[in-house]
Amino acid sequence: MTESRRVPIAILLSGRGTNMVSLVRAAQEGGLHADVRVVVSNKADAGGLLLAAGLGVPTAVLSHKDFQTREAFDSALADLLARHGVEYVALAGFMRVLTPTFLNRFPRRVINIHPALLPSFPGVHSQQQALDYGARITGCTVHFVDEGTDTGPVIAQVAVDVRDEDDEDALSARILQQENALYPRALDDVLCGRLIIEGRRVLRAREAAGC
Amino acid sequence: MTESRRVPIAILLSGRGTNMVSLVRAAQEGGLHADVRVVVSNKADAGGLLLAAGLGVPTAVLSHKDFQTREAFDSALADLLARHGVEYVALAGFMRVLTPTFLNRFPRRVINIHPALLPSFPGVHSQQQALDYGARITGCTVHFVDEGTDTGPVIAQVAVDVRDEDDEDALSARILQQENALYPRALDDVLCGRLIIEGRRVLRAREAAGC
Numbered sequence: 245m246t247e248s249r250r251v252p253i254a255i256l257l258s259g260r261g262t263n264m265v266s267l268v269r270a271a272q273e274g275g276l277h278a279d280v281r282v283v284v285s286n287k288a289d290a291g292g293l294l295l296a297a298g299l300g301v302p303t304a305v306l307s308h309k310d311f312q313t314r315e316a317f318d319s320a321l322a323d324l325l326a327r328h329g330v331e332y333v334a335l336a337g338f339m340r341v342l343t344p345t346f347l348n349r350f351p352r353r354v355i356n357i358h359p360a361l362l363p364s365f366p367g368v369h370s371q372q373q374a375l376d377y378g379a380r381i382t383g384c385t386v387h388f389v390d391e392g393t394d395t396g397p398v399i400a401q402v403a404v405d406v407r408d409e410d411d412e413d414a415l416s417a418r419i420l421q422q423e424n425a426l427y428p429r430a431l432d433d434v435l436c437g438r439l440i441i442e443g444r445r446v447l448r449a450r451e452a453a454g455c
Numbered sequence: 456m457t458e459s460r461r462v463p464i465a466i467l468l469s470g471r472g473t474n475m476v477s478l479v480r481a482a483q484e485g486g487l488h489a490d491v492r493v494v495v496s497n498k499a500d501a502g503g504l505l506l507a508a509g510l511g512v513p514t515a516v517l518s519h520k521d522f523q524t525r526e527a528f529d530s531a532l533a534d535l536l537a538r539h540g541v542e543y544v545a546l547a548g549f550m551r552v553l554t555p556t557f558l559n560r561f562p563r564r565v566i567n568i569h570p571a572l573l574p575s576f577p578g579v580h581s582q583q584q585a586l587d588y589g590a591r592i593t594g595c596t597v598h599f600v601d602e603g604t605d606t607g608p609v610i611a612q613v614a615v616d617v618r619d620e621d622d623e624d625a626l627s628a629r630i631l632q633q634e635n636a637l638y639p640r641a642l643d644d645v646l647c648g649r650l651i652i653e654g655r656r657v658l659r660a661r662e663a664a665g666c
Contacts, residue, residue: 361592364575378655380612381572381594401591403614408658444589447619 248455250279251435254330256321256338257285261292262420263336263357263427268299270428277435277455281328284321286340302328308340318346325350334431335389344391352441354389355434357427359419361385361401366394371416380406382415384423386430388441397444400430459666461490462646465541467532467549468496472503473631474547474568474638479510481639488646488666492539495532497551513539519551529557536561545642546600555602563652565600566645568638570630572596572612577605582627591617593626595634597641599652608655611641 250271255264264283270276283296288305296303306324311317322345325333335356347354360370361383367373374382383403390396402422406415433439436455439446461482466475475494481487494507499516507514517535522528533556536544546567558565571581572594578584585593594614601607613633617626644650647666650657 361572361575361590363588363590364572376655377574378609378657379572379574380596380609381614383592383614385591398589398591403592403594444587446589 248277249436250277251331252281252329253278253332253334253431253435254281254325254328255283255296255334255336257283257290257292257336258287258339259290259292259337261290261295261336263423264292265295265299266424267334267336267428267431268296268301270432272299276428276432278332278431281330282325284324286317286338292336314341314343315345318343322346322349332431332435334427336427341393342389347389347391352388355399355431356387356389356394356396357423357430358385358387358394359416359423361403362387362394362398369412371419372412374406375410375412375415382406382419384419384426386427388446397441397446399434399439399446400426402426459488460647461488462542463492463540464489464543464545464642464646465492465536465539466494466507466545466547468494468501468503468547469498469550470501470503470548472501472506472547474634475503476506476510477635478545478547478639478642479507479512481643483510487639487643489543489642492541493536495535497528497549503547525552525554526556529554533557533560543642543646545638547638552604553600558600558602563599566610566642567598567600567605567607568634568641569596569598569605570627570634572614573598573605573609580623582630583623585617586621586623586626593617593630595630595637597638599657608652608657610645610650610657611637613637 257264268280271278271280280301282302284304285293286308293303306321308317333350333354362385365373381403385401386399388396404419438449440449468475479491482489482491491512493513495515496504497519504514519528544561544565573596576584592614596612597610599607615630649660651660
């Protein structure tokens, strides 16, 4: 990558971190103008920690079980990220709801990816929800995180067809492929200031981008 | 069209009947194995009535205002369709919720089209709902009608991108194009027995179709 601006970010996860890998690789290969300062898990045994270390990214564990309240955990988490100089936060399978204690430290700077076309199928097991509903089209959504569960303004979406023969694993795998491609692209639009937020609508800025 | 089976249907509308026109044309051109016996409006001034007459389809008006209860209207409506030998009912902008009094007369034989990817944006003004939400993808859904509002099993869906410059009219027009193409195709799958319903999932039947 040429010497253009790289925005310091953290990636938070609780599991295997597939989307984390796609973000780190995109940052290393130049498609994402990010400097991944730290990958943080709230679970010490998250597979994503080893993958991150293998990619040369610093890792940290901050267990929510070590804190009496959500706010205390969120405050410690924000402090940890601040010490790494983080400006934006990307969630990649981070299974904790963040409170305003955290979000107010990174206003409109926390981004998540969800395996459904929100507002359809929020919360957990979105792919199985789509199958149970009998949806013929589902997909994935990159969105800003607010205090609700999967309710923040939508940055980008991709549609994925549901096939008759799909079970949860098959559908999840096909959505995940799209997630891995979409997330770096959408996050780059955010980091480079290519977007403006008007109410809930996230539109492409007319001004030149910052990267 | 060659002499294959044509299923007697009715189309119900309350407005201009764009989807009615696409269904009637598909039936006349052979893409839809339907014999449109009657187009019924609950409003005497619905633009769709003139269009239907212009296409050579019998029309009828049954005003809900002439009935004291929903059930009385629904019963009269079912009687009217029965007199025309109707087997399946396609809703095309019909702005009345049908009660079990009607639905039980045509079990799993009432089909509707909705301008959103259900379960997102049910009810009215779906396109504006999608814009207000900031969705980047919306679309349309053909579904079986049950007692809820836009809650029946999904037959087919098509995705439509939301553009930054979209207002309600522009987005509605682009979705409507997809509706006009999708509805005859999806309805034909139903009429020809190409589908099986497993719980809420509507799957392609393995047996040969009936048309």
